[in-house]
Amino acid sequence: MRRISGGVIAPKGFRAIGVASGIKLSGRKDISLIVSNVPCVASGVFTRNVFKAAPVLVSMEILKNNPTGIRGIVANSGNANCLTGEKGIEDARRMSKIVEEKMGFESNTVLVASTGIIGKRLPMEVVEYGIDKACERIKFESSSTSAAEGIMTTDTKVKETAVHYVSGLETFNVGAIGKGSGMINPSMATMLCFVTTDVKISHELLYEALKGAVDETFNRISVDGDMSTNDMVIVMASGMSEFSVVKRDEKFQIFQNHLKEVLNDISMMIVEDGEGSTKVIKVEVCNAPKKNLAEEVARRVGNSLLVKTMMFGENPNYGRILAAIGSFGEKIKPEKLIVKVNDVIIFEKGNYVGFTDNSVLKGRYVKISIDLGVGKESFTLFTNDLSYEYVKINAEYT
């Protein structure tokens, strides 16, 4: 596996562009378009929130009806088109339809995504203008980076990646763009990720590969499964490489590993870009009796406001970590428990080692390792500290 440039246009058969339509009053890019030269096998993982945004519902429907003939994805930022009723559904369908018409694609071939403020109708005149512009522009220009820019909201950095596989004559590529700026956990900021690849694969196998890869990447940075109203991860496979995945064999594994790698890259970029955050916190729980206890402990420690603020203050008040772990009551066995912060033991088998100087917390990365000592299951979570800036960003969002 080797990282390459090009993002979503690294795989064969794809073009991409981002343009500014005016949804964002700042004048920044707010419409993104990815298209394929050929019909793609496609699959998606969507939020389980009951208030699914209109583009989520429309994309789920299109994917269900036409999982092997997808030609593109159109997305906007600045407005989530969520809680917008039947009119919102019409608006999302219209976004898809405009691309199909302008690009000469058949019906039900263009997926749609949105991110931004909830509860406001899309300004469709502006959106239509932007989509028109994107469809014109993409004919003579293609840029994964500009498409990545077009889906940013409070993101401060462009998120794109791509990997290349080669073995003898067989090669393939996987690329992705994404948006989402940390504190997704537990805050329900929208996470979008669009993946392209040129492998040949059925939509059943593509879904299976995607589902497994999402579980080990995005689900480690977002709380309670998928909470936001607009979250989606879409993958489109053009089949334009020689690499063909036909069953659950070694080649499936190779493809899934590459897919996982790009999803991991994007999810780490999201954590790195945490809203107002100054640190990336990794919470590793191991030797739990059950997977879900490992996950719950990791989430409770990672989501504790006292732990997050203590990290922001570089304040080695580690009792807060123990208090969060101990809140699980009798499931925790203090005599078996070992807790480390950046590999320095703070609690070991009944004994709290206590305060150390705060130099261990000075860096950008903090790892909290929790060995429950009562089983074999583990879970790793990534999150951020909680800063003044986070409060500012989210108090003033609209």
Next chain:
Amino acid sequence: MRRISGGVIAPKGFRAIGVASGIKLSGRKDISLIVSNVPCVASGVFTRNVFKAAPVLVSMEILKNNPTGIRGIVANSGNANCLTGEKGIEDARRMSKIVEEKMGFESNTVLVASTGIIGKRLPMEVVEYGIDKACERIKFESSSTSAAEGIMTTDTKVKETAVHYVSGLETFNVGAIGKGSGMINPSMATMLCFVTTDVKISHELLYEALKGAVDETFNRISVDGDMSTNDMVIVMASGMSEFSVVKRDEKFQIFQNHLKEVLNDISMMIVEDGEGSTKVIKVEVCNAPKKNLAEEVARRVGNSLLVKTMMFGENPNYGRILAAIGSFGEKIKPEKLIVKVNDVIIFEKGNYVGFTDNSVLKGRYVKISIDLGVGKESFTLFTNDLSYEYVKINAEYT
């Protein structure tokens, strides 16, 4: 029922004092003592955290051994005496023992509580000096307010209350002091509450009355039961009034209602004193199919960082409330759901009413009412907004 002054010394038979020993470098009061002229029936509700602080373990033991002969409570602030091992247990026992000796009480008659930083041994020389001082002072001075001051940590306001009952010749009093400054939910700040009363009651009935009253008061402001390592609510009954509770009858109800009232007063004072908070948020969920769903929905909305920061910013971005409710998936029926903010409808039976001007959020009190429309169960939670000041307080705590 009528509110009276006097706090924990309003009921007959009690004296109280708070003194400064020097545990707190600020020189503020940090040792509190409440004593009774006669042995009291006593009961308590304690944290379920597995890392129970030493004073919690010691008080549980004393109460178990001697539930009808309690003479007092000694408490310190500035240090939680938690994660301090066997030495911590010895220190907590020593605190209790010093009071027993100085006051001429029998063994196993003085309960002990602590609040403050976790993981550091108590500075016992200082603590002993402070307890000595309190035992001297209480002989010629008694003040509920000074005792309330002695247990404050990040609290900005003294928390004390008392109520009086009279019907014919029968009267009784219930008083309380407490500490805890909001954002207990979901942050595990310690909550302490010491209640005194002069009713005559058995310890079984006293526990029953206390448990029911805590469920309807403190458990509405604290997350997942009791998470902090040091939480406790203690009630001491001197039996010095004419009012006698002997079975689960009307008089039990009258007593429990008065007990509930003082616990409610203290819990509301805690919410009002939320760390750095600018608002008190009440989340009412009704017509849920099950009590625990009502509670989970209230907690997820009340604990959402996006909802908390939106309230701080007085930003009517109500989609965040809907996204939090919707994260429960299929358990939520949008066509039945009605959501109001300060009685203004924002979502009604499938329709998002959308933005209003933010004047509705301008006050100190915000009520979020969520009618799930699919059952008869309800739950009410109180919480705070999330401000810059909260982050500051908790980043710099030690």
